[in-house]
Amino acid sequence: MVALGPLPKIWLNGELVPWEEARVHVLSHGLHYAYSVFEGIRSHRTPHGPAIFRLDDHLERLGNSAKIYRMKLPYSTAELRHAAIELVQANGIADAYLRPIAFSGYGEMGLDPSHSEIDVAIGEWYWPPLLGPTSEVGGTRATVSSWTRIDSRSLPPQAKCAANYANGALAKMEAIAGGYDEAILLNSAGMVAEGTGENIFRVKNDVVSTPPASSGILRGITRDTVLQLLHEEGIAFQRTDFTREELYSADELFFSGTAAGIAPIREVDGRPIGDGRHPITDRIHRLYEECAQGLRPGHGLWLTYLEPQQLEQAVAGEMQARDQAQAWAAYAK
Ligand SMILES: Cc1ncc(COP(=O)(O)O)c(C=O)c1O
Numbered sequence: 001m002v003a004l005g006p007l008p009k010i011w012l013n014g015e016l017v018p019w020e021e022a023r024v025h026v027l028s029h030g031l032h033y034a035y036s037v038f039e040g041i042r043s044h045r046t047p048h049g050p051a052i053f054r055l056d057d058h059l060e061r062l063g064n065s066a067k068i069y070r071m072k073l074p075y076s077t078a079e080l081r082h083a084a085i086e087l088v089q090a091n092g093i094a095d096a097y098l099r100p101i102a103f104s105g106y107g108e109m110g111l112d113p114s115h116s117e118i119d120v121a122i123g124e125w126y127w128p129p130l131l132g133p134t135s136e137v138g139g140t141r142a143t144v145s146s147w148t149r150i151d152s153r154s155l156p157p158q159a160k161c162a163a164n165y166a167n168g169a170l171a172k173m174e175a176i177a178g179g180y181d182e183a184i185l186l187n188s189a190g191m192v193a194e195g196t197g198e199n200i201f202r203v204k205n206d207v208v209s210t211p212p213a214s215s216g217i218l219r220g221i222t223r224d225t226v227l228q229l230l231h232e233e234g235i236a237f238q239r240t241d242f243t244r245e246e247l248y249s250a251d252e253l254f255f256s257g258t259a260a261g262i263a264p265i266r267e268v269d270g271r272p273i274g275d276g277r278h279p280i281t282d283r284i285h286r287l288y289e290e291c292a293q294g295l296r297p298g299h300g301l302w303l304t305y306l307e308p309q310q311l312e313q314a315v316a317g318e319m320q321a322r323d324q325a326q327a328w329a330a331y332a333k
Contacts, residue, residue: 004125007091011083011122014075016090024119030103034163035113037065038101040258043088046294050094051303053258053292055084057221062100065159073102074118081304087122089306097127097259103162130197130259131181139266139278140181140255142195144244145171149185149193149216157193157216164218168196182255184247184268187216191241198257199223200265202250203280208237215241222256222288225302229287232298235280250274254281262288 010022030036039062043052059077066073075083084098101123104116131140150157150167157164171183175196184200187193192211194200199220202209208230213219230237247253251274253265262285264278290296294303 002127007093007096007124007126009087009090010124011087013119013121014083016086022121022123025106027109028103028106028119029108029113029116030105030119030162032109033104033111033113034161034166035069035071035116036101036103036162037062037069037071037160038099038162039160041084041098041100042258042292043094043096043098044292044294045094046303046305048294049305049307050088051294051305052084052088052098054221054225054302055081055304057224058258059084059100061160061219061221062102065161066102068156068159069161070114071102071104071118073120075120080120080122083122085304085306087124091124093124093126095126096124099123099125127259129261129263130257131255131263139264139273141179142182142184142253142265142268143175143178143180144247144269145174145183145185147171147174147183147185149187151188151216158213158219160218172196182265185216186244187211189241191215191243192247193217194220195255195257195260198255198260198263201226201254201256201281202242202246203252203254203278204246204250206236206280208235208280209240209242210237211241212239220257222258222262225288225291226256226262226284229284229291233283233287248273252278252281254278254284261285 006019009016010019012022039058041052041055041058043050059080063077080100102118102120104113105119108116147170150164155164171185175183182195184195185193192200193216199210199217210223211217227237247268248271253273255263264281265273267273291299291302
């Protein structure tokens with residue numbers, strides 16, 4: 001956990017307000033019933049100025065989460081896009097984490113939120129990689145949780161709703177209490193699903209596997225980035241279920257997520273993973289960082305710059321970016 005350090009502004013219901021004044025009522029409906037959908041996004045320093053990574057994809061997922069929950073967002077995607085840019089400009093830090101959130105506000109109680117006003121905010125703060133410095137160097141120590149990942153018969157895992165995170169919090173606390181850094185949740189079929197805030201990848205004999213969307217995961221945008229990079233690099237990959245014991249026998253394991261980045265897993269339940277080296281993980285980590293920091297040609301369209309002319313500079317001479325994005329869209333599942 002990292003303590004929140006205040007930045008000058010938070011965007012709340014259409015306005016930039018001082019950090020300390022971004023308050024809601026304790027009887028806000030969403031606080032009681034978790035009727036709240038959100039996103040986690042990062043901005044990074046690039047050679048052309050600060051840029052937000054895959055902003056449009058995150059806003060699309062926010063729209064889908066709201067739709068699944070019959071929540072009518074009071075702002076359009078274009079308005080939220082503009083709000084995110086305005087906030088990053090106002091706070092003036094390039095490397096930051098952005099948290100758009102929409103939740104049922106003050107005014108009504110009871111389980112049916114359909115008459116509640118929806119409050120929308122975007123917070124921003126500095127957040128180092130979620131699994132701590134060891135995740136970048138030696139790797140995370142993980143454990144298979146005794147808690148089962150929610151499935152779509154009870155709560156929709158593909159909606160990024162606050163309610164889902166009670167499941168993750170139970171698993172995370174259990175892992176920490178047991179002396180580990182992170183939990184890996186199995187789904188109700190006993191197959192590997194994901195971490196508490198990350199997707200998971202397994203490398204065995206140079207083939208990379210990650211559980212499919214149907215396994216109870218959140219469809220991570222970092223996961224999609226990793227799959228696209230594997231495709232570009234000609235590294236074999238599959239979206240397939242795997243078991244707990246296949247975690248233990250992996251050559252490499254890593255987590256992927258906006259907050260965590262690409263984080264190698266060093267051990268699971270006291271069993272060291274592979275021989276301790278993680279060349280494919282390291283390669284993907286480097287490529288991912290290059291994309292996020294605007295250093296990898298062909299991925300300019302993943303970056304939202306604060307000023308339109310920065311985008312023009314950044315994508316000038318790399319029009320294959322659009323072709324690549326379209327080719328991947330046709331291929332991605
Ligand atoms: C449960 C869960 N799985 C996976 C992810 C990774 O998703 P992304 O790569 O879009 O950050 C997250 C993070 O939002 C998450 O909370």
